[in-house]
Amino acid sequence: MEQTKSLIEAYNQSSYPLIGHGRRNVKVLKEALEQWEDEQDSDMYGKGELIEDFEMRMARLLGKESAVFFPSGTMAQQIALRIWCDEKGNKKVGYHPLSHLEIHEKDGMKELHHLEPLLLADNERPVLLKDLLGMREDIACLLLELPQREIGGQLPAYAELEAMSAFCRERGIRLHLDGARLFEILPYYEKSAEEVCALFDSVYISFYKGIGGIAGAILAGDRDFTEQSKIWKRRHGGDLISLYPYIISADYYMERRLPQMEKYYREAQELAELYNGCQTMKTIPETPVSNMFHVHSEASKEQLEPIFIAIALETGVGLAQSVRDREDGGSYFEVNTGDRYGLAPKAAVLEAFRILDIKLHK
Incomplete structure (x- = not known):
């Protein structure tokens, strides 16, 4: 060298x-495309067999009623929080002070959707039940990032996660999972994706981090939630004429790397x-x-x-x-x-x- x-x-x-x-180079797409025939029709503006079949399979994997493919997780998560805040008539969202929304998105949630963060826990550990018990303001939604990347990928104990989920449901607080690295935590928790996601009202997963695809994300939840997310996706300009390169690479590398x-x-x-x-x-x-x-x-x-x-x-x-x-x-x-x-x-x-x-x- x-x-x-x-x-x-x-x-x-x-x-x-x-x-x-x-x-990260074009080989990622080249390998994935080799599995497909040239005559396969692409998706168009969020519709078509290719995208709809993939969304259905992702919904089943996560144990949710429905799922929508997004070009980016940043878009998907801001939309999820907007939907839950509109539902509750409350602009407050709780999350960790080192959440991606707080430090990497140029205040997109605040500037585009006028939502207000309530920062929980500190910079050394993940959000825990004691942080929720200590809240002095009502929130519409709580976002939990599993694992919490900026503090080394730390996780709460699974019993702690269950307790936070129960707390939110008892108080009518929507619980959203920033699961950009969801599949990476399943061996530690010894749980399936469906079991973890059952604790949450909505779930986002990424296709380019541990999975290694090109880009893209899934947002999953009940059907009313995902139908609303499609409207916001169009408003955000997320309905590209075709998203198939992202979907094909996500599908290929999930099959290869989830095991x-x-x-x-x-x-x-x-x-x-x-x-x-x-x-x-x-x-x-x-x-x-x-x-x-x-x-x-x-x-x-x-x-x-x-x-x-x-x-x-x-x-x-x-x-x-x-x-x-x-x-x-x-x-x-x-x-x-x-x-x-x-x-x-x-x-x-x-x-x-x-x-x-x-x-x-x-």
Whole structure:
């Protein structure tokens, strides 16, 4: 491997990158299209056998009456919250302070729908029943993200989840699942998608994160809810003339990767143990509860990046694509396991971590 200038270059050029399924390129669609005949009709403006059959199968998988395919989860979730707030005549929505809606969407929910967030819990842990019991304002809807990505993919215990669901139903609060990584948490909970989704009034899932498709999302719930979501989808410009590239890739990679979620989960635990064995490093959670976790280091980004670059050059193992600074002078980065981790020779991975531990000690 030639000398590289940046961490992302070193990672992309490494022989054994450990994160995710692979680079995002047109091969994702090419592989999926090989399963289809050229004469298959595409969907048109949200209608047609291709999209409607897929939506029906997703509804069954999630245990919901109906489902709608959206080009993005951002669109789907804002619409879900708008529907529930309109139903209740209350603009307040409860969610975690590090929710995607709060930190990644340029206040879309607030500016487009004039909804108002009530931030629950803190930046270190997921929302729990005690946060709901402590609410001083009425909310129309509660959004729970499972797992909570920005804090390392942490999860509440399943009994806690059941208690929050019961709390919401007793008080007429709609419960929405940000299930962008729903399938990744099922091995930990030892539940089916249908069992988890039964606790929620509406559910969003993503097709490009752990599944590895191109893009797209499903929003599921009862039929009245999904019919309203179709109207809002049109208002948002989400009824593209055709969405079939997203649907075909989602279908193909779901069939390929859903059976692997248990494997990815176990490999994440294995990888976290290696990081926790290195000096000045710890993972959050200490034992992963899905296929993702965060690694925190006492070393700064400026110190850590050259170490990762050197390890990639020396061993061919790519440990991380990017590193972020922490306010206390340390750093952290995100890890998620997919197809790639199992392709790396164990000896090379162990050598990479041996070198990492030595370099962190210097």
